[in-house]
Structure formats: C-alpha cells, structure tokens
Amino acid sequence: MTEPAIRTERLRKVYTTAPPKTGRGAPGIAPDASRGPADRRSGGEVVALESLDLQVESGEFFGLLGPNGAGKTTMIGICTTRVIPTSGTAIIEGADVLTQSTLVRQRIGVVPQRPNPDSSLNVRENLVFHAAYFGIPRSIANARARDLLAKLGIAEKTEAKVMQLSGGQQQRLMIARALIHEPRVIFLDEPTVGLDPQARLGLWTILRELHAQGRTIVMTTHYMEEADRLCDRVAVIDQGRLLAIDTPAALKARAPGGTMIDLMLDGGGDGIADAARAIAGVSSVQANGNTLRVYSERGGEVIAALVTIASEHGRQVRDIHLAPPSLETLFISLTGRQLT
C-alpha cells in the first residue's frame, strides 16, 4: 500500500478576524453573511473548516466541490503550507504541513485562483526564477520553460511582460510556473474562473494530460460540470464540512428521485404541491414561493401533467427548468441550496 498523496485528519480552521477574501489569490474563504448559519460566526470567529478528514491517493484527480465560502480555498491554503490550521494534521506526500513545510513546498505546485505573476519579470523569467527558487539550474529551467510555454500555447509570449498577457494567458503562465519544478502534487484553486469557454476547454485538456502523466491533481471548483468531467473522485464540502465523497458517477447515483424539475409559476405554488405529488412518477415536491420543485422518476414525462394541474389551480407556468440527476441536484439535496 503506497502512501497517500494527501491525508488530513480532523483538520479545523477558525479565523478570528475576517478571513481574506477569495478571488484575490489569497487563501481564505469569502465571508458572506447571507449564507452560513449563525453558529458559524459567533464572537468574530468564522469556522472555515470543521474537522475535515480527507485522503487523496497518489495519481488521483481529486475535486473539491462547494459554493463560495465552503472552505475550499482554506483547505488548499493549509495543504500548500500557506495557511496554518487551528488544529488537526495535514500530510502531503509524507511530509507534515506544519513541521516539514519546506519539504511539502518542494513537492507541490500551486495554481492560485487569481494569477499573481511577478510583474517585475517577463514571462520566461517568471519561470526561470521560480525554478531557481527550487534549486533548478538556469539551463535546465530555460529548456523546461520553453517546452511548457509551447505546450500551453503561449510560446510567442516568452519574452513578453506579464501585464501584456490576457487573463487566460496569465492563468496558463501560472500553470507553467506550478509545473516548472516538476512537482508530484498540483493544487489548482478554481483555475477556470474568469476564463472564456474556449480557454476553459484548453485548460481541461492540459489538466487531463498532467493527470495522464501520473501526477496527483487537487482542484477546487464550484462548477459541477467541471468536477464531473475531470475528477476521479469528488469531495462535496459546504460550510467547512465534508458532505459526501465519491466518484462523480456514484455521487450522481445518490442524487434523489431522478430528474429535478423546477416550475416557475405566476403565483405561489403551495396549493398545487399536494396535487402534484399524486402524479405517477413524481417522488417528491417542494413549493418555495413561486417555484415548484418536483423530483421525477420518469424524467420530463410528468411535465404535461404538472402544467395541467397548475392551470386547474389557476396558475400559469412561466418557465420550466429541467435538470437530470447530476452533482448539482445532489448538492441541492445535501444542502438545500444552489451551488452557485
């Protein structure tokens, strides 16, 4: 049995002051009073992670899925030695993040949420200097930089200033920087936020290649599709707690009652809920304001019956949203909230 790439035990992080906001390249969670329940923030304390036990195997493509403020960035911050946990342990490639932090840093590559290239240096220098911080000689670093920039499709920007790069190009530079010292484990914090669809697909291809090379990849995301398409296993976290952990297929199988159908009505849906429950194939119904959420075991077949019942109750259907069993429907059933 080989050592897991990442093992955390009872990992807990409490911020006594407001944690740094995500989206600024800083580890932390986004404080959002409208989300977490009151017990998460009492007396100026914010619990970002609550007793998190995780194990990521070597070579695994692992996804951390959760909404903003779930604790994903804090988790990455701790695993990359950039945030000190309040309690618990995290072992990366056999090294403890607290007592052997330099050893951990030697073995990991980090792609931050917001690109933070060294703007005093050009693209190539960003890579060559970063390599030098890991003791890699200039000649080797130059060759690796050339290869990486070519592979990432920004070879023509080698001597460009980093401020001349687009957001997507800067993100690719961050990936090259995370790879220049050939780390065993790569952490990516919401790497596709802010990328256009084409750049996002390009990044997916790159990540799949890295995975194929046998590297361990840990990626946070709040895009279900991304986790579903890329990851071997996904941990769903919310408000610092682990809600579920499994392969995307197994997680989807756990999503309740099959297809989720949201009917947007022109008035309250309360009166309709009971009648809707009586429809064959409907497993559960929730009325929430003008929205009627129906879980159907027969996919979209029940829609006609739902519309009929609505009009019998004097309600017009304004819009219908249909979601097949997915990580998203699972997430909603686990937390009662939308992911994004």
Added chain:
Amino acid sequence: MTAAVTDNAQRATAGRIFFALFLRDINVARRELPYFLLRTTLQPLLFIVVFGLLLPRMGYMSEAYKAALLPGVLAVSLAFSSVQSVALPMVADFGWTREIEDRLLAPISIELIALEKIVSGVVQGLIAAIFVLPIARLIMGPIVGLTATHFALVIFIVLLGATAFSVLGLLMGSLVNPQQIGLMFSVIVAPMIFFGCAYYPWQNLSVFPAMKYAVLINPLVYVAEGMRGVLTPGMPHMDLRAVSAALIVIIAIFWTLGMRSFSKRAMG
C-alpha cells in the same frame, strides 16, 4: 508512475535558494536603478544644494556646517533607500498584488525569505550612499575634516545603519496598508529625517535638552552620528560604541516585531 513524477533529484540547499531570491531582487533593482536613485537621493541632494552650497556662499551658514551636513545627508540616503526598497514592494505585495506568493512557495523557511529582503535592502542602501557621496562632495567643494582613514569603521557603521533601516522596512512593509503609504511618509518618515540629527550634530541639541533626549528613540540619530564619527571625526558626535550598541538593539527589536508581522501577513 512515470519518470516525470519522480522527486527533484537536486534537493536545493537553503543557501542556494536564498541566493536565487537575492538574484531576483537585484535583477529587478538593477532595471529600476534610475528611478530608484531619483526617488531616494534627489531630496538629500537638493538639501545639499541649498544648505551646502547656496547658504554658505550667501554667508548665512559657515563653511564648517558642510562637515556636519555631509555625513547626515549620507545617513538619510542610506536609511531611506534601505527602508523604501524593502517596504514599498512589500506593501504592494501584501496589499493587493500577492506577487510575493511565488517566493513564499519556495522550499525555504519564512525567516530566510524575510532575511533575503533585508540583505537586498542593505545592498540598495549602500548603492544610494555610494551614489550620493561623490555628488555631494562635488556640489559642496572641499569639506574641512572629511577623512577616509577609518575605512573599515565606515563600512561597519554603514552596514549596521542600512540593516537597521531595512529591518524597519520589513516592519513597515508588513504593517502598513497601501492606502496609508502616503501617511506613512508624511507622519513617520518626514519627522524622522528632521529630528534624526542628520542636519545638525546631536550634541548641539543641548540647546533644547528635552528634545535632545526625545530624539534618542529615532534610529536615524545613531546612523547620522555614526557617520559623523567615522567620516568627520572632528565634528561633535556620539561615542561609536554607543552608536553600535544602539543600532544592534534597534535591529533586534525591529527584526522581532517585523518577523512577527511578516509571518502574519504571509500566512493567510
């Protein structure tokens, strides 16, 4: 598992990583040298033009004042290029760019990352002082009592002074928010210069005894007095042993406080 994932064969030594960090800072400093020198030495040089050239020639100041002024102006250049070269990039780094992140990920202890900032600050302070000295001498003409005989002592005092102010830069750079940077210069730096015995020897403050003792909390006093002691020993100046001891204590205090706040800012 493929070969690509094997561990780095060459586990870098801390010394090698430290040198790489230093090389990065020197490389960046070299590119910005003209702006750096303008920023840090123009003000002291203008002071020399007025107080070391115009006023003596007009007869408002005695020629002897030049000998008091030169070491002080060198101290100001040394001190404020050291403090600025450490503090300014750090304020931006911690305030919004987070560019320092790629260095904080280097497999080296955070104390060594901070220490590297200090060393590069010292080097930049030295460069500013070396730049100002000949120009000041040129503007002011011959300076009575200026000597280079205590060369080793000059180096010693210059290194201590630059270190003290680089460490102060670490403290300020990790404490001050970007919005407060203008305030930092007008509220901390400007009074430090004017009450730093740069433009008058400390002993002459006997005319205001309260001020004479109040200014002792100002680190610039010891750098300016030390520079007088080694460059123009004929001028009144503090005992060099007292100067050295004070600077060492200042370095120890600022390092302890600076390291604490640097770690706090560096670790989310």
